[in-house]
Amino acid sequence: MNKNILITGATGALGSLTAKVFAMQGHNLILFDFDSNKLDSLTRDLNLPSNRLLTQTLNLLDANALQTSVETALSKFGSIHALFHLIGGWVGGKTFVDTSPDDLEFMLNQHVRTTFNLFKSLSKPLSGNNWGRVIIVSASTVTNPPGKSGVYTATKSAQENMVLSLANELKEFKVTANIIQVKSIDVENKGTGSTPAEIVSAMQYLFSDEAAKISGARIPLY
Numbered sequence: 001m002n003k004n005i006l007i008t009g010a011t012g013a014l015g016s017l018t019a020k021v022f023a024m025q026g027h028n029l030i031l032f033d034f035d036s037n038k039l040d041s042l043t044r045d046l047n048l049p050s051n052r053l054l055t056q057t058l059n060l061l062d063a064n065a066l067q068t069s070v071e072t073a074l075s076k077f078g079s080i081h082a083l084f085h086l087i088g089g090w091v092g093g094k095t096f097v098d099t100s101p102d103d104l105e106f107m108l109n110q111h112v113r114t115t116f117n118l119f120k121s122l123s124k125p126l127s128g129n130n131w132g133r134v135i136i137v138s139a140s141t142v143t144n145p146p147g148k149s150g151v152y153t154a155t156k157s158a159q160e161n162m163v164l165s166l167a168n169e170l171k172e173f174k175v176t177a178n179i180i181q182v183k184s185i186d187v188e189n190k191g192t193g194s195t196p197a198e199i200v201s202a203m204q205y206l207f208s209d210e211a212a213k214i215s216g217a218r219i220p221l222y
Helices: 013-024 036-046 063-077 101-127 150-173 196-207
Strands: 004-008 028-033 053-057 082-085 132-139 175-182 218-220
Touching (some): 004 013, 013 036, 028 036, 028 063, 082 101, 101 150, 132 150, 150 175
């Protein structure tokens, strides 16, 4: 059965490949991003019929706008089966002395507040299908932070803990929530991390029915 998948950060290197791969498998896509021009470009690349695609330009920090967009998606597709939360953002290479309050606020916004808003808006829709998937991508350094990465690893750790908590909240509804940890996203295939294709392959497995018993897991893809 084809599913309705919501992808955030849809126009990034990972998000756009994710959209293309899952579209090729016949699933319907709900794509959220803040860049309307890039969304338009991705829409042209996907070349999907209008009944299989919904794009929304919004800031995930705006809880009301997010709720409206989720309701728009539910109105169009009737349900949302999966959330792939793929928004990136990194502030690092700075000691605590050199890290500004704005750096901390940016990381909290990118990783913690967007995740909170999404989980708040999507928990009920996801739990209503008796099947669901939530996947985020995180960093291998979260569980053993190096120096000069304080605000990044702290906020990614908070995000991971929200995913683990969601996994327990929604397990009775057969919704899984998992974390794919990478050293880095190796967009140019330089051998420095995990390529988008490798990450999407892991996502495909976690999305599959064969992975129904995997939830609340940190998957080491590094």
